[in-house]
Amino acid sequence: MNTANLQLEGLYVAVAALMSALRQKEMLSEAEIDAALAAAETALATDRSRPAELSPANLEAIAFPLRYLRQANRAAAAGETPSFSELTARVARQRP
Template sequence: MNTANLQLEGVYAAMTALMTALRDKGLLTIDEIDHALAKAETCLVTDVRRPSEVSAANVEAICFPLRYLRMANKAAAEEPAPAFSVLAARVGQSKVRAPSV
């Protein structure tokens, strides 16, 4: 596995821990966190200044961290907390697929 991918997995775990702390302290609700992440994802998807050479698959890759964090946020009540691989698989399974021609 690429070392950068392993480092990103650590960053996702850190961000998930911070989201959990914000919820536990009552500073943000699950819905407020989801709304903020959804808004950021929408901005990424609809960025009109993105070069046209960036493929749809690359935009999906750009959005993965936000989708992962949204999934982790929604899984907050699960005990034990799902592992990175479980949440990453859920992100992939939740992807809206274009109809095949």
């Protein structure tokens, strides 16, 4: 596996932990976090300055971090602690 992928995996897990802390301290609700991530995903999907020749797989790769974090947010709010692999499988099952 590419080392950069491992570094990104660690980053996603770290950001998910920070989101959980924000929710536990009642600084942001699950819904507020989800809305912010959904808005960011929409902004990425509608970026008109993005090169038109990007493949659908490239676009999915760009959206993955936001989708992963949304899944992590939902899981943590439900009291779950799934692994990185389990969350990525959920993202794959729920692709639009």
